[in-house]
Amino acid sequence: MKFESKRIRYALFAPSLLLIIIWIIHIFQWELHDNWLIFGIYPRAAQGLIGIITSPLIHANFKHLFSNTVPLLVLGWCLFYFYKDLSYLVFPVIWIGTGFITWCIGRESWHIGASGLVYGMSFFLFFSGIFRKYIPLMAISLLVAFLYGSMVFNMLPVSELFDNSISWEGHLSGGITGLLAAIIFKNKGPQKPEGPFEDEIDEEEEDMNNFSHEFHELTQK
16 A cells, blocks of 8 residues: 555545634634534534534634644544545544434533544544554554544543533544444455465555654644
8 A cells, every 4th residue: 555645635635625614614703703502512402403514613712623623634634545435434424423422412511513523533543443454554543542542531421520611422422433433334445455465564564654754744734
């Protein structure tokens, strides 16, 4: 599996477009000094159903938005690069599934932000690589665990004691959806080659070294 610069740029398109839209919406909201919580998820209420679609686009403040920007870009790029064809099915499933589960289990409060997507993609990337037992994808699993493993704490109800503005339900919903997506789609998309192709494994190790360099440059931008 070769790391092509054209494919790297292609994989950046979708997450970059999403972030542009989110930033435009938030700046517009900030300029109007308006509160768009009505576009969030309000669990088990008809008025909160629209948030299943719109809540990832709405953020409480710039700090909230900044905290989601880099993970969305990095994890989104990994998803669209390593699961090129499958990503356009997985991403909507994570988006809708996370919102729906949050609507079902969340506290009676407005839930907004794209952090559910972050958890959904991180869990999909982690478990999908493990399930496929394919060296490059397992390396991504380890990378995701190293970079974002500490996020697990914010999926637990105890996190509410430290910051009641955290939607641990949204984070948990993202994690559940990502795991389910990894299970459902484990036989689709990139798979481990059949047979012990040592030459291919050597090439994959070389490619992972190249990826590490590209990933480092990406996260430094």
